[in-house]
Amino acid sequence: MTVVETAIVSGRIDRPVRQRGVIAAAFGLWRARIGAVIVVLLVGVAVFGPFLAPHGATEFVGPPNTNDVPGLLFGTDRLGQDVWSRFLLGGRTILVLAVVSTLIGLFVGMVIGLVAAYDRGRLDNVLMRAMDVVFAFPNLLLALVAVTTLGRRSWVIILIVAFTAVPRVARITRGAALGVVERDFIGAAEALGESRRHILGAEVLPNVAGPLLVEANLRLTYSIALIGALGFLGFGVGLNQPDWAQMINENRAALSTAPWGTLLPIFAIGLLTVGVGLIADGLGRAVAGIDRGRPS
Amino acid sequence: MSERSERTIDTASTRSERTIDTVSTQRHGAGDDGPALTIDGLRIDVTRSGEDIVDEVSLSIGAGEVLGLVGESGSGKTTVGLAVLGHSRKGASISTGRVEIGGYSMLGLSAVQLRLTRGALVSYVPQDPGTALNPALRIGKQLLEVLETHDFGGSDAARRARVDELMAEVLLPGTPQFLRRYPHQLSGGQQQRVGLAMAFACRPSVIVLDEPTTGLDVSTQAHVLDTVRGLCRTHGVAALYVTHDLAVVATLADRVAVMYAGRIVEEGPAAVLFDEPAHPYTRHLIAAVPDMTGDRGITGLPGRAPSPGHRPQGCSFAPRCEAATDECRTAFPSVQLVTIGHTVRCYHPMAPIAIREDLRPMARTIDPGADAALTLRGVSASYSGQTVVHDVNLHVGRGECLALVGESGSGKTTVSRSVGGLHREWTGEILMGSIALARSARDRPVEQRLRIQYVFQNPYSSLNPRRTIGESVGRPLVVGGSSSADARRLVGEMLERVSLTAAYAERYPDQLSGGERQRAAIARALVSKPEVLVCDEVTSALDVLVQAAIVDLLADLQSDLGLAMLFVTHNLPLVRSIADRTAVMADGRIVEVGPTEAVLTRPEQEYTRRLLADTPQINETHPAMTVPTGLHDDPALTVPAVAVPELDV
């Protein structure tokens, strides 16, 4: 039986120190659980929706902007297409784009943050100043600027969204890594002459996994929001492709009379971002709780 | 005094007969109404589980008297200290008992009443002055604040005069410019003296000091202790001095109470207690404190104190006590009188314990002709261009231990880090045998790196929390090219060697205590069979019993393996137990070098002499009020406080 020591540090009573993993701890909180349920549901809709759509995306099924057309759940949109089908088909784009761009941004930002934290010298300065420059810009604006001339292509959107994620990820990673890099076990590794890559990858990275996970989640929320905003403004990928954000834009005019074309995607995007946000919140609390549970 | 110096409020009844309805700024004189502070049967629990943190604590302190409350981490001493102010940390609550100051009960008071007493009737000096002073307020303001809140003096002019008075008492300049400083513009010693001034400001009856000299240099510490002693005597203030440092207690306290696992196990006059300790735990504690006169070595004690909820039935010390019998394991011993004023809670007081009588290190024959294992020639080191180490020349013979002693800022850690290849900005030569070492560890060939190993100060940060002990300890072997099977075997052997079992290899660092982690760190350093071992303040973050055990272990390993060891520390008495030779450093230079015995008993340099004089010694109970040696007030020598991480209650 392993001995679990309750350390009394400076009169503060600490909880038993060996904790279950961050993920397990996070999902012990009801907020995160609700978030998880929501996300799973919506991701399910986005992924499996296309297989369940009763009609095609551009199939004409009835008079435009009519609510009660027999056989249709939510009526037609401005082009007479089935709102429900387009809704089921429209989740993939936003999800795929968001996930891919977040992953790219995460990876690049993580590397930059780790290198900067370890260097703590001139390279650190340069990298962080560069990040500051990107910070000097609202993300949506950058995306719009990029889309102006380069067009509304998937790769443009993915790269630009990833680009906006990089500085914040780098900042968070660097912040978390700074605390780790000063610790003596890094010194011990250096004394052994371990390569920089090994130290960053095997020694530092596992110790910043917590905050990084939280940040990854947050970034996903913002990526979805950004791609959604682009779509809403009319700059999503592909014309008339079923896409939740674009649907909002397309059907707005009929909001008072035939709201479902707008409402379904609004709820979907809103719930999705909130769900991911709840998970991020749960993770954040779990990470903070675990860090505080350690003796100095 | 104007009529505004007394304040009256309506009160609900409290447990004792006298209620707090006036808190006057008149002190209770010595002998007035009995002891200044009485604690009786105090019990404090963990709020959530009801487990006791401290129990059956009873003490009393007279006016002008200093009582040292001694214990290691987990003993509950800080919790008791806070309870004197009617305060408990988050998660703890005072459940029964009496705490009375001059007859007023401190427990069961309303928030308003409590506020009136704090600062005026009883005050607190915390451990870390750096965090206890508000960084956004000037120190003059923070001093005045205490006086204003308790309406001391009745007028602004009187209060300002009092501030000047206080600054003079703690030997700080009372100039307006100084008072306008912010806390971060003061050195650690100065910050602590401001803390003392704040505590004594309203002339309280009782003052609780919680390790106020942790992290201060020895000379600053000497001065702070003198100030405390002087202020208590002059103003008749009763002081409860909470600490783990027995040497400090020996020099400062009139009486001592020893705590173990939440209970007071022995209490008595300092001279008597140190001379003839009754409780086995006290005896072990004293045996573990390094003794500078060299009459004895230090002895550790394996195991650790039980935490709340894990305390056994019967005497909590029984599991570790060699004199324990069945009687000890059934019920906690009651209070017994040893002599007048000296009580103990033990079924076998004065039982002999096994301590090391011989002195370490044994005289070793070191071959003078052979190449020194480690040589430093003309080494100067700097940080970003600023030179901090000047022209250091040292050597460590094979199988020899050289202690490198100095206060914070002396450069000793810089030297040791340069040797280990962790600090790159140095010039000169560092030789291992006859081979010159490259500056950075990464530039050194693998075999070289494995032949010189490093043990860090902080056991809580020297092991990767996400790796098992086995992985961390075995890493040097993997780097050196061993197979994983070999590595596993060698790791197991090494863990046994440092008195951990091979099973520890599967555990994670946060499952180990500080002492165990340090042992693991030592195992990691030795697993590749190095020739040179650099130990950087490896016991500073550990309790005294653990420290003794670790030093013991290191000394054993060193002689068994024939290691050359560079032992860096600021704890001067400690070097006696491990070092053949000692080098003293100050301001980046080597001040004195020689056989340990000679340096400690017949120092040649003035600096060494002063350092020795300022170091509190455990066999010097109550020296005459010595004038501090003046190292600390030289503005050129004020250094910012060093935060020595200390696990403590």
Add this chain to the structure above:
Amino acid sequence: MGIAKFVVRRLLLGVLTLFIVSIVVFALTQALGDPVRAILGREAQPESVLAKREELGLTRPVLTQYWNWLTGLVTGDPGTSFTNGVPVLDVLGDRIWNSLFLMAISAAVSIPISIAVGTFAAARRDKAFDSASSAGSLVLASMPEFVTGLLLIVLLATNVWQIFPAVVRIRPSEPPWVQPSALVLPVLTLTLGVIPYVSRVMRASMIEVLESDYIEMARLKGLPERTVVWRHALPNAIGPALQVIAINIAYLAGGVIVVENIFNYPGIGLALRDAVTDVNVPVVQFIAMLIAAIYVIVNLLADVGTILVTPRLRTGLR
């Protein structure tokens, strides 16, 4: 005079940042892609492409184009619109003020509310108000502004209740306060985007300060709770919060883009969308630089403010 030197240094840093931003903006719009192809489409005839290029002044070497543009920006002549040849400033003119007005009102409303909410939540930690505001903040912070805005429209303008107008019918030349009821929803949307962040950081900052050793010490000195909170805690809590407040004010500059498009508010956000659709490069570039400048200035003010509020940094400069 440490502070003055610091301010100057930060200013120079800000200018450098804007310079780099200008390079990025220019690269994305004129150097990396071809505006002419974007305007005319991929099947355009080579002759029309060339003609268009001449017309828009895109035949000169890239660096010259950049230089001309940059100097124009600094001297107050950010070029002419691609679509109708009118100078950019004339096209945007009043819209800039409209947007600034919207931002200002939103900041003035949201910041004080946020500070109050955050402080109150910290003081009544883990009680009803705190939990409720925390949950609310979480939801609001996660949702994109266009979702918030549209939900507000659905709730208050079109489908559930019809209290406020869904669209703003103000001509660019009119001052925006001509139709106050029309401003409510846009301001509300922006405010709801700011409150979650600023109130949370204010709460966190306050809580951390209230748990610190020197606050415990203040209580152990016997100071009344009000003094503890206002004189000891607050000055230490504001510093960290300032940075976030600044970021959020700057965020408003970006937030207006979406909000103006939701509510048809005649500001630069609306103009930007049209400009992007039309590939009206000079307009896009100018709006981008304008917003970037706002960001930089606000962040500079925040940095200076933080220094002034934190004595340790202030004295460290001398």
